[in-house]
Amino acid sequence: MKMPTGFTLSLLLGASLLFAFPTVAQAPTPVVLTADTAPAGVRPALAREETALADPVREALRTLPQAKKKFLAGLPIGDQFLLSVRVIATDTSFRQASARVLGWHGNTVQALLLPEITAASATPAEPTPVTFPETAVVDWTLLRASGREEGNYVGRYTDTAHQVEGMRLR
Secondary structure, three states: OOOOHHHHHHHHHHHHHHHHOOOOOOOOOOOEOOOOOOOOOOHHHHHHHHHHOHHHHHHHHHHHHHHHHHHHHOOOOOOEEEEEEEEEEEOOEEEEEEEEEEEEEOOEEEEEEOOOOOOOOOOOOOOEEEEEEHHHEEEEEEEOOOOOEEEOHHHHHHHHHHHHHOOOOO
16 A cells, blocks of 8 residues: 655654654752751761861851842843852762852742753753752852952862862972
8 A cells, every 4th residue: 555645754754853853851950958958868078068168158158148139139231140059969979059040039049050060061951940048058159241250258268278289398
């Protein structure tokens, strides 16, 4: 039995469309940590980091209310307000991640969690929308369109610590 040409063409077109688009894998939604919501397996690593970074985190949190006021008053075009939060990486570890703030309602932040940049990732991942409590914030950075930044207390501290570790002793 012979198939009509129109039917054959639509079958071929449908099959080619199925194979033309890559399958989108649903990545798990990132879990933003707070001290209260951290799973038991992550708590020892979290406690070690909180001890090591106590001073810069304390300064970041002390200055966060003023930075929040700047954001809520409205930022000039091109400026970005970033918050550093901790996200579960495995059952026993976490990673620090940056989230670009979209909105701040009371003590709840709506943001885009920026993807981790690695050499292994061939295609850049898309930012993930997240909502988290203000208590999850570890650090803040106000990145001006000119390239100048305010805040970033923890980031600067860890950068300096890495530079000191790499210094040669005479």
